Amino acid sequence: MLELILLPQKLAAEKALPYVLHYDAWLAAGGGPLLALAECVFKMLAPPTITPGRKHRADAEKRRKLCSATLVANLIVTTLSPVQYAGLAVPLRNGKLTRYDRKDFNADALRLVIEEVEKAGLVSVEEAVFKERRTVVAPTSRFRQLVAAHGVTLADIHHLEGRETIELWAGSRRSGHKTPVDYVDCREADTMRAQMAEINGVLNNADILLDGQQTGPVHLVRKFRVDQHGDEARFDRHGRLYGGFWEDLPKEQRHLLTIDGEPVVDLDFASMFIQLAYCRRGLQPPSGDLYAIPGLEEHRKAVKSLMVSLFFRNAEARRLPAGSKEALPSGWSMERFKAAAVALHPAIAHLFDTNVGFELMALESEILIGIVLDLGSKGIAALPIHDGIHGGGQPERIGHRDNAECQRRQGGPVAAGGRKADP
Numbered sequence: 545m546l547e548l549i550l551l552p553q554k555l556a557a558e559k560a561l562p563y564v565l566h567y568d569a570w571l572a573a574g575g576g577p578l579l580a581l582a583e584c585v586f587k588m589l590a591p592p593t594i595t596p597g598r599k600h601r602a603d604a605e606k607r608r609k610l611c612s613a614t615l616v617a618n619l620i621v622t623t624l625s626p627v628q629y630a631g632l633a634v635p636l637r638n639g640k641l642t643r644y645d646r647k648d649f650n651a652d653a654l655r656l657v658i659e660e661v662e663k664a665g666l667v668s669v670e671e672a673v674f675k676e677r678r679t680v681v682a683p684t685s686r687f688r689q690l691v692a693a694h695g696v697t698l699a700d701i702h703h704l705e706g707r708e709t710i711e712l713w714a715g716s717r718r719s720g721h722k723t724p725v726d727y728v729d730c731r732e733a734d735t736m737r738a739q740m741a742e743i744n745g746v747l748n749n750a751d752i753l754l755d756g757q758q759t760g761p762v763h764l765v766r767k768f769r770v771d772q773h774g775d776e777a778r779f780d781r782h783g784r785l786y787g788g789f790w791e792d793l794p795k796e797q798r799h800l801l802t803i804d805g806e807p808v809v810d811l812d813f814a815s816m817f818i819q820l821a822y823c824r825r826g827l828q829p830p831s832g833d834l835y836a837i838p839g840l841e842e843h844r845k846a847v848k849s850l851m852v853s854l855f856f857r858n859a860e861a862r863r864l865p866a867g868s869k870e871a872l873p874s875g876w877s878m879e880r881f882k883a884a885a886v887a888l889h890p891a892i893a894h895l896f897d898t899n900v901g902f903e904l905m906a907l908e909s910e911i912l913i914g915i916v917l918d919l920g921s922k923g924i925a926a927l928p929i930h931d932g933i934h935g936g937g938q939p940e941r942i943g944h945r946d947n948a949e950c951q952r953r954q955g956g957p958v959a960a961g962g963r964k965a966d967p
Contacts, residue, residue, distance in 0.1 A: 563792075564680060565629040568763065569646040571617040574702025578620065582613040589660040611649045611657045615681075617701055619667065623683045623691055624698050626757040626800075627789045631682035634658065636672065642726040644708050666690070689741045696893030703748075703761040709740035713764055725770065727777040736766060736779065743928075750925035750936075754789075755800040763787055764928070766909070769902065783906035785913075790927050790934060797888040803925050810933030813908070817852050821892040821902040837884045839873070846871035850881055855901035868906055 573579045586609055622629045634653045636658075658681060662669050666687040670680040673956045683691075710733045715722030727733070747762040769782045780944060801808040813819070815834035822829040835847045850868055854861070872881070886893040912928055919935065921928045927934040 547712040563627060563629045563912060564631055564633045564677075565622050565625070566595050566787075567618050567625075567632055567688060568703070568707070569614055570707040570763070571614060571621065571761070572702050572704050573613055573700060574616055575700030577694045577696045578617065578700035581620075581690060581696050583614045584690065584694070585661070585664075585666065586612045588664045588666070589657070590663065592656065607649045607653050608657060611653045612661070614649075615654070615657055615661065619681070619683050619687060620691065620696055620701060621698065621760045623688055624696070624753040624758075624791065625760060627759070627793070631670070631680040633678040633680055636679050642724055644711065644724050646706075660885075661755040698758040698760040702788075703762050703763055706743065707763060707765075708952065709744070709763075709765045710736050710779070711767045712777055712779070713767060713769050714771065714775065715769070722769070723773065725773065730777075732779050734738055739913055739917060740766060742920065743913070745926070746916075746920035746925050749800075751804050752925070752927070753802045754793075754797075754945040756802075759789060768906070779901035780906050783909040784930055785909065785928050788927060788929075791929055798934065801927075801934060803934075805925070808927070808936055808937035810932065810936040812929075813911075815953075816908055816931055817855065817901075817904055818889065818892070820907050821855065821889075821895050821900075823907070824895065824900070824904070827891055834889070837881075837888055839884075840876075843872055850884055852901070854882065855904060856899060857897045858899035860897050935964060 558723075573582050589612065592608075618632050622632045625960065634654065636655050638651050641647060658667070658669060658679070661667050662681075665684060667683055670682070672679045694742070712725040712727050713722040714725050744762060744764055747764070752759050752762070763788045764785050766785055767785055768779050770776070770778060782921045790798075798808060798810065815829075818834040819829050833844075835844050835851060837847050841845050846868060849871075850865070853865060861882060863879045864872070864876075864881070869876075882896065885896070908931065912931075912933070916926050916928050916933065925936060
């Protein structure tokens with residue numbers, strides 16, 4: 545829904561690397577073949593240099609071995625996933641450990657292990673670019689040969705408990721530089737954490753395949769935001785779900801997805817942001833296309849992007865965003881567009897330029913989570929995307945639950961479109 549305003553997570557964090565897997569410190573070996581491979585890789589690493597006559601500290605050696613095994617588990621997903629990741633994006637910034645980190649090892653230990661694995665010829669490393677992308681580690685042909693020789697599969701991967709699923713970030717959306725907030729637990733976060741545990745449990749018990757191949761463990765998280773550190777922790781802004789490999793899957797590949805043997809059905813909300821704005825006012829939206837500005841009927845995609853952008857400003861817009869002018873007919877300015885938007889939706893015009901968009905986004909996510917939980921309770925696994933779901937089954941089997949949840953949350957019907965993914 546906001547594809548022209550908010551970049552997908554991987555594209556925003558890993559510019560020019562669209563299929564980079566993000567390192568997960570909670571991935572571990574859950575099967576014999578992977579345990580054997582992790583042991584093999586660790587033996588290939590040169591031990592760190594120490595003062596002659598001294599022994600390696602037992603705790604440091606244990607930490608180094610654990611770090612190596614976790615890296616190998618991540619590289620297995622990078623190597624074997626049908627998503628065909630270009631590499632593994634690894635955070636190596638030093639800092640105080642927070643609720644988002646494993647306490648078993650830190651960035652220094654991980655950095656040293658990556659250097660050793662690179663020297664062993666098992667990975668190549670592309671250094672981080674400040675504020676643009678993390679260090680990217682890619683498996684080499686030698687690592688792939690070891691994987692094949694040990695007979696490792698994605699079924700050997702296990703996801704440990706303990707990773708935080710409710711994340712809070714501070715920083716500017718425009719700069720793209722965000723940092724995690726180590727908030728204090730509260731009842732609201734506990735409730736959402738329980739919801740995420742239920743959703744992840746349903747998805748990990750489902751048989752989710754891409755092109756008939758295993759896809760590995762699923763661990764979704766919700767990300768909320770505040771403007772800057774020191775602001776009161778709040779969970780009513782942003783709140784979207786991240787971590788699913790299907791989120792950035794090109795449309796032409798979605799037909800390759802199956803859930804429990806059934807092809808996926810795409811279901812998305814129609815004109816959701818406008819409908820949520822009416823919901824905030826306690827009003828029913830008018831019937832028909834909510835983006836149908838007179839004179840721009842043939843430019844709906846540009847209208848949608850510009851209309852949504854009005855909710856993500858805290859000052860009156862003076863000019864069209866970059867790229868928008870070319871997408872509109874000659875003679876259209878930001879002033880003219882906003883006047884047309886106000887004329888089309890006078891009941892919600894006061895919400896324009898108030899930066900309410902992230903709160904609407906959080907409400908959208910609450911509706912989505914309610915749908916996914918309801919479907920899961922009925923034995924239907926659904927893959928959430930930002931403005932809809934991929935579900936296994938017939939559209940009519942899923943769609944009526946979408947509308948029921950929207951009506952419950954908003955007090956009125958919300959249109960949801962359903963279709964099987966096109967080959």
